[in-house]
Amino acid sequence: MSALPSTGEGKERRAGRLMMAPAVLVLVAVALYPTLASIWLSFQRLILVFHERRFVGMGNYAFLVRDARFFSALGHTVYFTVVSVTAELVLGLVFALLLHARPPAKNLLRAAILVPWAMPTVVSAKMWALFFLGENGLPFFGISIFDVNWLGTPGYAMHAAIAVDVWKTTPFVALLLLAGLVGIPQSLYDAAALDGASSLRTFFAVTLPVLRRILAVTVLLRALDAFRVFDVVYVLTDGGPANTTETLSVYAYKTMMRGGDFGYGSTLATATFLCVLAMGGLYFLVIDSEEETR
Amino acid sequence: MRRRALQWLAVLAVLGFCVVPLLGQVVTSLLPAQALLGAATPSAWSLDNYRGALQGRPLVRSLVNSIVVAGATTFFCLVLGSMASFALAKLRMRGKRWLLGGALAISMFPPIATVSPLYLLIRELGLRDSLGALVLSYMTFALPLTLFVLTRFFREIPDAIYEAARVDGCTPFQTWWRIGLPLAMPGIASTAILVFISAYNEFLYAITFISSPDKRTVPVAISLFASDRIEPWGEIAAASVIAGIPLVLVTVLFQRRIVTALTQGAVKD
DSSP states (O other): OOOOOOOTTHHHHHHHHHHHHHHHHIIIIIIHHHHHHHHHHHTTEEEEEGGGEOOOOHHHHHTTTTTTHHHHHHHHHHHHHHHHHHHHHHHHHHHHHHHHOOOOHHHHHHHHHHHHHEEEEEEHHHHHHHHHHHGGGGGGGGGGGGGGGGGGGGTTTTHHHHHHHHHHHHHOOOOOOOHHHSOOHHHHHHHHTTTTOOOOHHHIIIIIHHHHHHHHHHHHEEEEEEEEHHHHHHHTTTOOSTTOOHHHHHHHIIIITTTTHHHHHHHHHHHHHHHHHHHHHHHHHHHHHHHHHO | HHHHHHHHHHHHHHHHHHHHHHHHHHHHHHHHHHHHHHHHSOOOSSHHHHHHHHTTTTTHHHHHHHHHHHHHHHHHHHHHHHHHHHHHHHHOSSHHHHHHHHHHHHHSSSSSHHHHHHHHHHTTTOOTTSSHHHHHHHHHHHHHHHHHHHHHHHHSSHHHOOOOOOOHTTOOHHIIIIHOOOOOOOOHHHHHHHHHHHHOOHHHHHHHHOSSGGGHHHHHHHTTHHHHHSHHHHHHHHHHHHHHHHHHHHHEEEEHHHHHHHHHHOOOO
16 A cells, blocks of 8 residues: 555544444454353353352363363364365365366356355255155165164264265365465466476476465364354254264253353353364464464 | 366266255155155155145245345445445554454354353343344354455555545545445445355354244244154255245356355455
8 A cells, every 4th residue: 555644644544443443343242242251151150040140260160171071072073173174175176176177067067066155054954964864865866875864873973964064165165275276377387287297296296385375274264164063963963863963062052042051051162262262373373383484 | 088078077076066965955845745755756746845834834934034134234244344344455544454353353253152142132132032133143253254355355446546536635434435335346246145145044143042933034944844843854845945046046146256255355365
């Protein structure tokens, strides 16, 4: 931006603050305040129906570190995040490379790819539930690998949720990576071709390194999003069977909305929040150290 | 030739991946209940499921609710967001990084971390079980989204145009209204689509803050479909098609805009 010295600069600053104020106020009221309040609630015993509200200090946290259900929910959440993000990244990269290679029916393909992204998660979960019900699902499809009732079988149910998430989010990943691919200058490819590099070698020596930054951003965005997974699991299995698909958000939700325990529920929510914060922080540390070494 | 054939194969695979589950849903919605319950092949198509999905349930009402909530969220986000984004992109002032950084941080908050205080706040305000509660809470994710996308669009407007307006004596506010907004219209339209879709799809707040059936949004209505009877899959499929098709149409129609808006934030900068 040009830095014209101007007498209007003070005015401009004041106007700028005024123009930002409404958005800032709303964000403080509906995002910052609730998050801080949630942390505050996590130190309390708060059960609405009993009109019970008192400060218990670290009491909820003392319970948390001995709560086996919390640790299994944490494990499920990590598993869901790692597996779905990995699958989305691999599939997304394949989709992106295909779209970038000027395939036939490119416009149709790009429109179709947006369909899963636009579907509400709840609708996609219900849609997929039909496929996962085994014999009770879509008998006329006669797909034999679905003979198991995935949603009712521990070990299968979580993968059903992952499948829905992968279906819904791969397009987003593909589009981000495609945008990265489009930005790679043709000259790099020409140079690789001149050196007689095979297409596989070009991919690993040119494409992947240039994509590194956008890959990192994509992984972060997706991981933070997957870590707070709620809709898919809630609609598909409600955390079952036998809590084998219960993620942190679902456990916190049930504790608050069904158990009525807002204190401990907030503790679980805060724990989720801290995990997300740690992931974000770790990411920026890694990115920063990379920038420095360059 | 071989390369082309391989590409076609890949294209068909990806098309199948994206569209087959939806087609399965459409097929299911058109099958009579008996075919779903066991008959190996469907013998006749029928619209019974659509009748069933719409009868005795406020599904149309839910659709209207969803559109009203998503529309209001989009409107407020664009008003607040376009003003703030313009200031962020074009005005000389301190603290800009803080707002964008803060918005980025907020967009990463897990919604579950805000749900209990928001619930208590909404109760205090007397907004429980009202669509207003949803519009208010949807700001938590919709406004940061608006800020990112719109700030980038405003940055693309050359500074020279803005400087010229300033020399002509426009205040920053007038510049936003007379020059920024009209020039950023394509960006505003793209942002609107993005925000609308994300609000239309929201589930956690909607299921927490709404209790009356006639105030439910579409995702909540569909998630609670089964509880009244034993898994009426055909009707669920019909309802899903009714809820999903408008979104699919919007998406296909505006695909270019959506892709630009979606990818802009992550790629540049």
